[in-house]
Amino acid sequence: xxxxxxxxxxxxxxxxxxxxxxxxxxxxxxxxxxxxxxxxxxxxxxxxxxxxxxxxxxxxxxxxxxxxxxxxxxxxxxxxxxxxxxxxxxxxxxxxxxxxxxxxxxxxxxxxxxxxxxxxxxxxxxxxxxxxxxxxxxxxxxxxxxxxxxxxxxxxxxxxxxxxxxxxxxxxxxxxxxxxxxxxxxxxxxxxxxx
Amino acid sequence: xxxxxxxxxxxxxxxxxxxxxxxxxxxxxxxxxxxxxxxxxxxxxxxxxxxxxxxxxxxxxxxxxxxxxxxxxxxxxxxxxxxxxxxxxxxxxxxxxxxxxxxxxxxxxxxxxxxxxxxxxxxxxxxxxxxxxxxxxxxxxxxxxxxxxxxxxxxxxxxxxxxx
Numbered sequence: 001x002x003x004x005x006x007x008x009x010x011x012x013x014x015x016x017x018x019x020x021x022x023x024x025x026x027x028x029x030x031x032x033x034x035x036x037x038x039x040x041x042x043x044x045x046x047x048x049x050x051x052x053x054x055x056x057x058x059x060x061x062x063x064x065x066x067x068x069x070x071x072x073x074x075x076x077x078x079x080x081x082x083x084x085x086x087x088x089x090x091x092x093x094x095x096x097x098x099x100x101x102x103x104x105x106x107x108x109x110x111x112x113x114x115x116x117x118x119x120x121x122x123x124x125x126x127x128x129x130x131x132x133x134x135x136x137x138x139x140x141x142x143x144x145x146x147x148x149x150x151x152x153x154x155x156x157x158x159x160x161x162x163x164x165x166x167x168x169x170x171x172x173x174x175x176x177x178x179x180x181x182x183x184x185x186x187x188x189x190x191x192x193x194x195x
Numbered sequence: 196x197x198x199x200x201x202x203x204x205x206x207x208x209x210x211x212x213x214x215x216x217x218x219x220x221x222x223x224x225x226x227x228x229x230x231x232x233x234x235x236x237x238x239x240x241x242x243x244x245x246x247x248x249x250x251x252x253x254x255x256x257x258x259x260x261x262x263x264x265x266x267x268x269x270x271x272x273x274x275x276x277x278x279x280x281x282x283x284x285x286x287x288x289x290x291x292x293x294x295x296x297x298x299x300x301x302x303x304x305x306x307x308x309x310x311x312x313x314x315x316x317x318x319x320x321x322x323x324x325x326x327x328x329x330x331x332x333x334x335x336x337x338x339x340x341x342x343x344x345x346x347x348x349x350x351x352x353x354x355x356x357x358x359x
Contacts, residue, residue, distance in 0.1 A: 055312075057312055057313070057315070059315050061315065063312050107309060110309070110315060110316055112281060112307060112315075112316055112318065114278075114280060114281040114282060115278070116259060116262065116264070116266075116278040116280075117259060117262065117278070117280040117281070117282070117283070117286070119281075119282045121282065123307065123316065126309065128309070171311075171312070172311060172312030172313065173312075
């Protein structure tokens with residue numbers, strides 16, 4: 001079967017991160033993407049989102065960050081190209097992303113105590129700027145449920161790039177990755193429309 | 196719609212599972228910062244050479260000047276870790292070594308560095324090497340070997356006692 005190069009483009013939003021944001025009153029993340037369908041095989045993709053956290057630590061200080069993030073990459077469809085007149089189009093894909101975020105975070109109400117000599121003091125609020133980037137490996141499915149409307153699942157493994165500089169520690173929260181201690185797996189549940 | 200529900204229910208189960216895991220907020224870094232003091236005895240051999248040996252005290256009691264709480268009480272040790280005062284640039288300790296009292300004065304600079312959300316701040320001390328001093332009842336002399344006092348367990352200060 002001969003498939004033309006241009007097969008249209010699709011816009012998706014991620015319902016999973018949106019639902020997570022409602023369920024969690026400390027962190028939020030919203031993202032969407034635009035992807036281009038080339039030959040029903042190759043899907044260059046651009047993902048854009050905004051994420052943040054506003055949290056008080058167990059030791060009582062406030063941590064706040066908000067930032068934009070982007071990921072560029074592609075998906076590769078492992079299934080045979082869908083016939084032009086098929087009613088339910090299906091894709092099973094693997095892909096890769098390069099993600100990055102330039103953001104700052106604020107720290108307030110940090111108290112230092114001295115257990116032996118006694119005394120405590122609160123440090124002046126601080127703002128730290130940082131740039132973080134990472135790679136992702138993605139696998140998932142997309143299925144057309146109504147004409148031009150798609151639902152999809154994907155799982156992704158995220159690998160943070162770049163060594164920590166001297167005296168600089170990976171931030172607690174990175175837009176596009178989330179809370180560091182939650183591990184480097186993520187899930188998307190996407191709702192999309194094909195143009 | 197049924198099909199849609201069967202897809203959305205596992206999603207919520209997953210959300211609550213991930214929520215349950217996200218409470219992990221533990222500092223995994225070592226934040227124990229003390230200045231380590233090691234004891235040495237100095238003896239002069241018949242040929243006139245100086246010999247340095249690790250000195251184990253018969254009884255060592257140490258406390259901060261003006262503080263009731265003892266850091267060690269009548270211990271047999273050859274080294275001790277001293278917590279420096281984070282809100283001062285001088286910490287003084289009373290050393291009672293084998294029944295003889297000395298005062299050790301340690302001046303330094305303090306630096307607080309933000310580590311992470313989980314760990315908060317870490318205090319690092321920079322010893323004022325030339326001005327670390329003591330009275331000379333049991334202690335003959337002391338010397339700063341490592342200036343920077345952080346989480347590393349290294350011998351920062353050597354205390355010498357001349358044995359007969």
